[in-house]
Amino acid sequence: MVASKSPRAVRGSTTGRPIMLLLDLLGRRWTLRILYELRAGSLTFRALRSRCEEVSPSVLNARIGELREAGLVDLQSGEGYALTAWGTELGEELMALDGFARRWARRRS
Amino acid sequence: MVASKSPRAVRGSTTGRPIMLLLDLLGRRWTLRILYELRAGSLTFRALRSRCEEVSPSVLNARIGELREAGLVDLQSGEGYALTAWGTELGEELMALDGFARRWARRRS
């Protein structure tokens, strides 16, 4: 199995609206960060962990499992973890946040 | 005070990069959802709570406090909570996710 515990399918998506699924998925600790760190290329489990400030492997594995189940991340043997086509597309959306973040950080003291 | 407990300033932003601050802020439960729900206009505390599936008021208040401190959300007396100019800008970035979410939801079963 691929870690398909499916903690709760999707946490609180009573509406069924896709955006809720997505917001729910992304609103978990380290999920956004993982996508961000994988933007430039594949990383091994441990390398990814290092990039994420040595997050607990159990949590990292849980997040990876969710992202794999969502079809956003994939494990390719020998290459480590990488974004899928969907993951890449989402990553590009998130990269728009980077520009905003810089402008935003400048204004708040 | 405005709920300025500042749980940890920013969770794990050892790098100081603005994007990390932002990802950290957005990677908390309900934060993305709150921004999303406020996109169309102001909402009172309780209305916002209803939109967020009756999230615990303590958590909602914590998230609001963080968003206010970040200058993304504002409380205008008599009007309820609303996005600031920065919040609106960020909200627009997030709205790009909505289109992605629909396409993405279609592919996964």
Add this chain to the structure above:
DNA sequence: GAGAGTTGCTACGGTATCGGTAGCAACTGG
């Protein structure tokens, strides 16, 4: 000015999630 209805917000206790460390099985290269 008493009551009902708002508002934003807090306190409390139980529970789920997260964090930190240790370590396993499998594989690779000597």
Add this chain to the structure above:
DNA sequence: CCAGTTGCTACCGATACCGTAGCAACTCTC
């Protein structure tokens, strides 16, 4: 055989979260 990877799990203490109840302040209406 041994050292060094890899992905991943188990355990358990710490923290964030949830659910309910309720408060003070304000606005109505009568």
